[in-house]
Amino acid sequence: MSAVPAVQVHNLRKEFIRRDGGSRKRGRRRRVAALQGLSFTMQQGECLAILGQNGSGKSTLVRLLSTLLINDGGSAHVFGIDVFDKPRSVQRLVNRVSVEASFFKRMSPMENLSYSARFYGMGPRETRSRIPEILALVGFPPERGHEPMEDLSRGMQQKIALARALLTAPVLLLLDEPTTGLDPRSKLEVQDFIRQMREHHDSTILLCTHDMAEAEALADRIGILHQGELLCLESAEEIRQRYHAETLEQAFLNATGRSFEDEDEESRRGVPA
């Protein structure tokens, strides 16, 4: 399996149709390119970070790789399997943690983990032992396992989201801003956990983030995604050299002509965050 790239994306394109408001004609439809011919390769066990503003196409990339969107052109393969031709085979290899810890909020962590594990073919006997192990691994207090999700902090919920992803033993883990909105301590815990995943489970990780320090600390290579185009994909040091910058943030600014504090691309382009 290691001879085959973990992820191979070639000329991947995705467009959305958006309606312009404000006119008497109740909105003119226009096509907005979310990804414009994206190409890159990831090796097994690699951690690759994609930096970009909201609307730059990061989440679109994650959704395409997790079979939640259908491409408008190009190709994507996960361990040699075509994502769009054989989505079910890819789904067995992939899991995802997004910025929103999406759960049934009235249900408990145990209930949420239990039913979602069933979708990956794990029976009750397997989950009975596996869920407590995983919860211990992510540092979730077992005595809170039966409380409704809505009573847990954002940090706790995100730990459960990580546990949900880990429970299915994915060989490719897609992390879409997993630490956005977390307090500093929770953020460090999640980052530690991502390191453990790499060390102990040999997972291949695609990390989409706003956080430059996080990208530099966790990733082998960093890509800058701007308006659906990958401007570069190399180590943090190489990016700094390429854009004649002392910091990654300055390099990002030089590469895109914008900082994260500027207006989101999302609102300008109409690409989903």
Add this chain to the structure above:
Amino acid sequence: MIRPEQGGALRRELIGFAGIVERNMYLIRRFAWWELAWFLYTVANTLTIVFIAKGIEAGGGHLDVNRTTIVLLIGAVIWSYLGLIFEIVTETVAWERWEGTIEYTFMAPISRASHLLGMGAFAVIYGVLRTALLFAVVAASLSVSFGNADFAAAGVVLLISSVSFIGIGMMTAVLPLISPEKGTQLGFIAQGLLLVVSGVYYPVTVLPDWMQWLSVISPATYTLEGCRNAILDGASVSQMWPDIWPLLVIGGIAVPLGLAVFRRGERYAKQHGRLKRSG
């Protein structure tokens, strides 16, 4: 003969199917008080309908109060059952979309057939229990005689008709994917339209000709007729074959058609980025 890899795939699908049932059981348990409140509302709603027969008699009308009350009771109970099936199949998709879990469900390696049939199976199990309880509670508050009613035969008709209802539920379940804001309400419109042509509180013969034609292809027509024949006249399962075979045919068409419609809707949602909570 099933090959080992096919057996593994089948096992995974069955576990996934059970996972859907398990999840809906958790949700019902977590919302138990709301379920109780909703049940009380349904009892009150059903009573307002079944008392119409006595009301007509009190107003000087001449009718067989016992028979009319049971006709109305069966109509109201079937309406409630159908509503529950549609609610579980359609609203769960809307609910998942709202919670954001739909993306995790749709990226999981479980076939859409197992997913939707799992929701349908739960809807039928819960619906039959709730409907039986509703029937018993309302019937107990009325002084009606059921004579030689064959409740088991009525139950068989209800179960067979459930296949068709699940198929139609799958078609309406796609609506929240296409229109997140109004899709669920459109599902209830479909439920209302289905019942209005099916003789829910009246014989279909009173309908205009074009509505009578629609009643022929509505599974609810045969469900209502079958249940009334079993409960009012004590008809056995074999005697109800004229009501059962159309249900089998409609069910055999509705489920594959429902799956195809849902898959089409899912593909549309994936092409246009409609699975997302805010989009």
